[in-house]
Amino acid sequence: MFVHPMKSARGIAYDRAYASLQGLLHDREWLLVTPQGQFLTARDYPRMLLIEMDLIPGGMLIKAPGQNPIMAMTQVYQQSVATAVWKDAFTALHGDPHVDAWFSNYMGIACQLLWLGMKSTRTLVHSDIPLSFADGYPYLLINQASLEALNQDLATPVGLRHFRPNLVVTDALPYEEDDWSVIRIGEIEFEVAKPCTRCQMTTVNPDTGEFAEDNEPMRTLIRTRQLPEGICFGVNLVARSEGVLETGAKIEIIASRYSF
Structure with a gap:
């Protein structure tokens, strides 16, 4: 699991979350x-992948190459401001100008840090389920066997961190996840919303923050993983219940998209 x-x-790897x-x-x-509320990602600023955020009571300890660590404390974030992630417009909380200056220095552009708050004002499309700052769905699952199959087509293998999953499953067949409709991990049931479409962010080395000169693994995904939804790897999930997940939990396929 990764948060x-x-x-x-x-991301941070967890055994229990x-x-x-x-x-x-x-x-x-x-x-x-940005100061205008435009969200920033590693698609345009790949060095963002080198920023580390460690959980501390009441906030985060933030670290990045060439910067002294700084703390962002949630109690400071009280000013409601307008922002958006893709087509979703909503409000989040702004607070500490010292943290903004820290990020602006690292990024080389004026920027601000926002906190989602105790309760998100953004919801999943056509639903009242709260949504974080994720692209569009609460969970992203990767099948380890699919990653291994992809790496067989690559001159230089890539790792899980290239795909930024929340959940990683083992003991499945390569790309078996394409067929899943409903799964259960431990005691929690998930709906498989759709295959996860991919972009150039997969080509950024998470250890260096640099784009791959050979455009991999995207070049291979374009050739091998063209689905009706686009160029896909992994699947997006929506939880049907809540609880604690632990590594090693059993995964059960409750329903599949296709029957033979």
């Missing part, structure tokens, strides 16, 4: 934006 506290920043309808606890609850 990414800030959109496009480095609380899974809510909104996503894993603390996943994508911070967002970096």
Whole structure:
């Protein structure tokens, strides 16, 4: 399991985490934006992948290359401001100018840090389920066997972190997840909303923050993973219940899209 506290920043691996309808606890609850509220991601600023955010009581400890660590405390974030992620317009909370200056110095552009708040004002499309700063769905699942199959087609293998999943499953067939409709992991049931479409962000090396010169793995995905939804790898999930997830939990396929 991986929690990414800030959109496009480095994730944290967990063996045990609380899974809510909104996503894993603390996943994508911070967002970096321009002063006009335009969200920033590693698609345009790949060095964002080198930013580390560690959970501390009441906030986050933030670290990045060449910067002294700084703390962002949620109690400071009280000013409601307008922002958006893709086509979703909503409000989030702005607060600490010292943190803004820290990020502006690292990014080389004026920017601000926003906090989602205790309750998100954004909801999943056509639903009242709260949504974090994630692209469009609360969970992203990757099948380890699918990653291994992809790496057989690559001159230089890539890792899970290239795809920024929340959940990773093993002991499945390669790309078996394409057929899943409803699954249960431990005691929590998930609806498989759709295959996850991919972009150039997969070509950024998460250890260096640099784009791959050979455009991999995107070049291979374009050739091998063209689905009706687009170029896909992994699947987006919506939880039907809440509870604690632990690594090693059994996965059950409750329903599939196709029957033979």
